[in-house]
Amino acid sequence: MTFALEIKDLKKVYAGGTEALKGISLNVKEGDFYALLGPNGAGKSSTIGIIGTLVTKTSGSVKIFDADIDNNVAIAKSMLGVVSQEINFSQFEKVLHIVTTQAGFYGIKKSIAEPKVEEMLKRLGLWDKRNDQARTLSGGYKRRLMIAKALIHDPKLLILDEPTAGVDIELRREMWSFLKEINENGTTIILTTHYLEEAEQLCRNIGIIDHGEIVADTSMKDLLSRLDVQGFVMDLDKPLDKEPTVEGFELKLEDSSTLVAAVNKDKSINSLFDELNKLGIKVKSMRNESNRLEELFIEMIKKK
Amino acid sequence: MKHENNINISVTLWTLASKEVRRFMRIWVQTLVPPAVTMSLYFVIFGSLIGPNIKPEVTDGFAYVQYMIPGLIMMSVITNSYANVVSSFYSVKFQKSIEELLISPMPNWTILLGFIIGGVCRGVLVGIIVFCVSLFFYPDFEIANPLLTVIVLFLTSILFSLMGFINAVYADSFDDISVIPTFVLTPLIYLGGVFYSINMLPDFWRSVSQVNPMLYVVNTFREGMLGTSDVSITFSLSMIILFIISFSVLSLYLLKRGTGIRE
Numbered sequence: 378m379t380f381a382l383e384i385k386d387l388k389k390v391y392a393g394g395t396e397a398l399k400g401i402s403l404n405v406k407e408g409d410f411y412a413l414l415g416p417n418g419a420g421k422s423s424t425i426g427i428i429g430t431l432v433t434k435t436s437g438s439v440k441i442f443d444a445d446i447d448n449n450v451a452i453a454k455s456m457l458g459v460v461s462q463e464i465n466f467s468q469f470e471k472v473l474h475i476v477t478t479q480a481g482f483y484g485i486k487k488s489i490a491e492p493k494v495e496e497m498l499k500r501l502g503l504w505d506k507r508n509d510q511a512r513t514l515s516g517g518y519k520r521r522l523m524i525a526k527a528l529i530h531d532p533k534l535l536i537l538d539e540p541t542a543g544v545d546i547e548l549r550r551e552m553w554s555f556l557k558e559i560n561e562n563g564t565t566i567i568l569t570t571h572y573l574e575e576a577e578q579l580c581r582n583i584g585i586i587d588h589g590e591i592v593a594d595t596s597m598k599d600l601l602s603r604l605d606v607q608g609f610v611m612d613l614d615k616p617l618d619k620e621p622t623v624e625g626f627e628l629k630l631e632d633s634s635t636l637v638a639a640v641n642k643d644k645s646i647n648s649l650f651d652e653l654n655k656l657g658i659k660v661k662s663m664r665n666e667s668n669r670l671e672e673l674f675i676e677m678i679k680k681k
Numbered sequence: 682m683k684h685e686n687n688i689n690i691s692v693t694l695w696t697l698a699s700k701e702v703r704r705f706m707r708i709w710v711q712t713l714v715p716p717a718v719t720m721s722l723y724f725v726i727f728g729s730l731i732g733p734n735i736k737p738e739v740t741d742g743f744a745y746v747q748y749m750i751p752g753l754i755m756m757s758v759i760t761n762s763y764a765n766v767v768s769s770f771y772s773v774k775f776q777k778s779i780e781e782l783l784i785s786p787m788p789n790w791t792i793l794l795g796f797i798i799g800g801v802c803r804g805v806l807v808g809i810i811v812f813c814v815s816l817f818f819y820p821d822f823e824i825a826n827p828l829l830t831v832i833v834l835f836l837t838s839i840l841f842s843l844m845g846f847i848n849a850v851y852a853d854s855f856d857d858i859s860v861i862p863t864f865v866l867t868p869l870i871y872l873g874g875v876f877y878s879i880n881m882l883p884d885f886w887r888s889v890s891q892v893n894p895m896l897y898v899v900n901t902f903r904e905g906m907l908g909t910s911d912v913s914i915t916f917s918l919s920m921i922i923l924f925i926i927s928f929s930v931l932s933l934y935l936l937k938r939g940t941g942i943r944e
Contacts, residue, residue: 391944429784432944451688451786459784465777469707474700481696482785484689526781 379407379442381534381565382428387437389423389589397423399589400437405582407442407533410560411567412576412597414674415586421569422462424586425538429459441534455483458532460523462539468512472503475511476525483530490529497525501555517548524552528559535559536567541575553579573674577601585674608666609646611636614659623652637666693787694795701799705765712765712803713810716757720811723753724818727876739881741909750815750822751903752875755837757811759870759898760862762804762838766796766845767858774849779942789936793846793929800842801835808834822906829914830905836921837898843928850932850941869895874903879911897921 382405389398398420405411415421426432428439430446439446444453466475476498480490498504501521506514511522520540527535537556541549549572556579560566570576576583576597583600585593593600616633626649627639636658640646653660705712728746740748773779782792816822824830852858873895879887890896897917904910935941 426944429780430943431780431783433939451788454784454786455688457784459780461777461780463777465780467773467776467778474703478696478700479781479785482693482781482787484692484786486689486692 380404380440381407381409381442382567383438383440383443384424384428385438387424387427387439388435389420389427389432390435397589398427398435398437401586401589401591403584403591403594405534405565405567407565408560408563409565409582410556410580411565412580412583413567413569413586414573414576414583415569419586420589421586422538423589425459425461425536425567425569428536429457430454455530456533458527458530458535460520460527460535460537460540462542464519464523466511466522466526468510470511471508472498472511472514472522473507475522476529479526480529485530493529494525497529501525502551517544520544520548520552524555532564534565534567538569539571540568541570541572549575606639606641609638609640610664610666611638611660612662614661617658621653621656621658623649623656626652636660688786690788690791693785694791694798697782697787697792697795698798698802701765701769701796702802704769705799705803712761713807716761716807717810717814720753720757721814721817723749724815728818740878741907743907743909744819746815746819747822747907748878748903749876750812750819751906752899753815754808754811754834754906755899755902756870756875758804758808758834758838759841759895760866761807762800762841763845763848763862763866765803766800766842767849767852767862769799770796770846770849771852771855771858774852774942775855783942789933793932793936796846797839797842800845801838804838804842805834808838824906825908826905828905830902833898833902833905833918833921836918836925837902840898840921840925840928843925843932846932847928847935850935852941869893870899874899874911894920894924 382403384401384403386400386402387398388396388400390396401420401424403424413421413424423432427434428441428446430450439453441453442456444450444456446453470478473494476494477487477490480494481487485493495504498507501524503518503521503525506518511519514522520543524537524540527537540556541552544552553575556566556568560579566579568576568580580597582596583593584591610631613634613636617630617636618633620628620630620636622628625641625644629637629639631637638649640649650660724746728749732745732749735745737743737745770779773782848858848861872890873893874890875895879890879896882890891912897912897920900910900912901914901917901921904914
């Protein structure tokens with residue numbers, strides 16, 4: 378099996394003595410869409426920094442498609458694209474120059490880069506802004522520019538460190554669809570995000586890091602199956618005065634027309650509907666109470 | 682030029698160097714015009730007003746304005762080469778756009794060379810501008826040794842670009858990039874024979890001046906332009922080359938170690 382990323386016993390101790398990574402090991406398969414989650418200060422950015430050689434590791438090894446960042450750094454880097462958390466382009470350069478220059482840093486000749494840049498900027502809705510100075514762009518466009526820069530050399534592995542932080546819902550959805558598309562076309566993607574819904578929507582596998590250690594490294598499906606109780610919010614046909622009682626289910630009225638049900642993993646939701654039917658309660662619509670991944674995430678971090 | 686990993690190094694170098702040149706050309710009012718204005722004032726005040734009262738004996742038989750020209754060109758080349766690299770490299774650190782370079786497969790030596798080429802281009806261009814300005818004040822100027830002049834012009838620019846690079850690597854704030862130019866470079870340049878021959882000085886100060894590295898740079902350039910110098914040209918050129926090699930090695934070591942740029 379080919380791994381896009383292999384991390385072994387990776388440690389990072391900063392100059393001040395802070396131990397950011399305590400020997401983590403992680404494998405990401407080729408073609409995967411992998412979420413790396415963790416609370417602030419867990420070690421996500423240190424890990425990404427080391428992979429991109431922006432942070433010097435204390436010990437351990439990192440391989441990108443078998444190329445070691447110690448011995449084959451140029452090959453490893455040529456297969457990697459990174460969208461950093463913070464804006465990292467010259468604010469005074471024009472959009473077109475920024476992306477063309479980035480291609481040049483990967484040894485792509487201008488004549489070859491120009492049509493690629495045009496295609497990328499059009500794809501990300503930046504073509505009309507190509508002659509604008511980067512500092513004049515809105516936050517959302519700056520994020521798009523970061524993605525364009527990271528993808529211009531066709532990396533096999535793309536790492537995005539909170540790419541949708543601070544962008545509006547519409548743009549976030551657009552980015553999701555864009556990322557799904559490039560993943561389907563073969564690019565392995567690693568994503569860190571604070572929007573757990575984002576990870577649940579996009580990623581097939583997930584790693585959770587906390588206090589510099591990996592606390593979970595599994596498939597999204599497997600992780601979600603660990604949930605014992607799921608919450609459902611039901612919009613009722615008619616308002617109720619008090620909450621109904623159904624054996625085996627915990628029910629709570631959020632307001633007179635909204636019923637919240639906690640359903641155990643071993644119970645079927647159909648039996649709840651049957652019981653509600655018997656009580657003459659009709660459900661118009663239903664949704665998950667909250668992000669399921671969020672519950673698990675909080676549970677795992679608490680365990681630590 | 683291909684790297685062993687099949688990355689086109691010449692393209693990476695050209696990209697960075699042209700980005701650096703584009704940067705100072707884009708802000709030409711800040712980078713190219715001020716030396717022309719300042720040096721014009723020097724030529725007017727010291728060359729045209731005060732200069733005729735200075736005896737040619739103290740300036741090796743040359744008119745004072747003519748004697749000043751190599752010194753003022755060198756002063757501009759030194760300050761502009763240094764300023765270009767120190768401000769550009771510190772800016773990319775400050776704006777975090779250094780990450781664009783560090784994440785890319787560019788080897789460290791091309792990163793260093795790209796910034797040095799930017800500094801040399803600005804230094805040499807400013808040198809040419811100041812020389813053109815000087816022709817308004819001394820139209821009959823003839824360069825005594827064009828080859829030596831060009832060699833010293835480029836070597837000096839390379840040397841001070843490297844010094845600017847090392848300053849920027851260690852800089853943590855905008856103050857840090859102005860301290861050395863203001864408190865070290867400028868006094869040494871002014872006291873390094875830009876405006877006078879050290880033969881005018883009393884013995885003690887002449888001896889003190891001989892430990893000023895700027896004296897050797899300025900006088901070697903003066904030898905190229907006028908054919909006169911207070912110092913040994915062979916010694917000066919050897920020292921300039923030795924310092925270029927030393928600073929290049931130091932810069933590459935700092936880049937490899939990640940000093941000031943990698944956590």
